[in-house]
């Protein structure tokens with residue numbers, strides 16, 4: 001029998017846990033929604049997925065990755081009020097090890113019942129997350145024979161409130177999917193609205209994608225997550241080749257794909273696809289609801305790479321001309337002078353390509369400026385100029401002083 005003090009400690013510990021539960025499925029107009037809550041003392045938050053075209057999982061696994069991230073941030077145990085895949089439950093320890101090393105977080109207790117038997121779902125489909133970008137087109141084309149479904153998630157990089165932008169993206173993504181002979185699964189979720197309270201999207205997006213992959217387990221036996229980085233430049237990002245497979249269950253294999261190719265190498269494959277040339281989408285700013293703003297670093301880099309391949313004029317979703325100096329500046333440093341290191345492999349590859357063919361010397365020069373870190377910007381540019389001016393003025397005053405008072409002692 002537990003002594004009273006121990007019982008009080010257990011009750012307090014229990015009260016401080018994050019509880020994942022209240023799972024329910026509701027039918028919506030054109031599809032289904034699954035909802036769960038994460039509760040910590042008085043704070044109750046509802047996580048929600050809506051999906052059209054297939055029946056989603058009603059297990060707790062789709063909610064587990066984000067619930068784990070929230071519990072890790074709060075530093076409290078996670079209680080799941082529904083059985084969990086044994087494979088996933090085992091892997092969560094390794095997930096915690098990785099997050100501990102990356103972010104210095106203490107490991108937490110995960111209290112969940114393991115599913116006693118793993119029943120086959122009969123899922124045969126293979127999915128690929130698809131934003132319309134270079135990485136997702138590359139993975140979709142690379143595994144085209146195997147992939148049956150493309151998955152687009154509303155509420156991740158496109159906020160649910162941006163209705164005009166959403167309509168434009170939906171039209172192009174649906175057309176591209178049809179042209180590639182695949183089925184599109186559209187999922188809408190508020191997961192990012194919850195995760196943004198605890199983590200940056202760079203840290204949380206892998207867990208969010210894994211949740212959607214597990215949501216589709218009745219339909220998909222494997223889901224590809226396109227990589228945004230090469231093996232040479234892997235960072236502690238939320239989607240990572242070490243981390244993504246650990247969210248897999250007995251039914252759904254999650255695969256991180258595409259680290260072997262730089263963005264330029266990926267684009268070489270993508271430009272041969274007509275659907276991609278009609279719908280390529282890389283912008284992260286979408287200012288004034290533009291599909292690609294053609295002014296941010298990602299847009300300008302994509303335009304430079306397309307021009308290097310002689311494909312910019314075939315790309316329907318970009319302006320066909322751009323300022324090379326702006327491109328080199330934007331792709332070298334951010335406004336706060338953080339080096340754009342992850343742009344470099346593609347820029348090097350593009351420079352090699354353009355120099356080999358020798359038909360676009362202006363682009364070659366701009367790419368060279370970029371890989372040689374030529375450009376300063378913003379306040380750093382002003383500071384650099386001010387320092388240079390001060391040195392120049394100081395030198396002039398020194399020369400003038402020597403002429404007026406040639407015998408004066410130096411200070």
Ligand SMILES: [Zn+2]
Pocket residue numbers: 282283284285286292293294295296297298299300
């Ligand atoms: Zn842009």
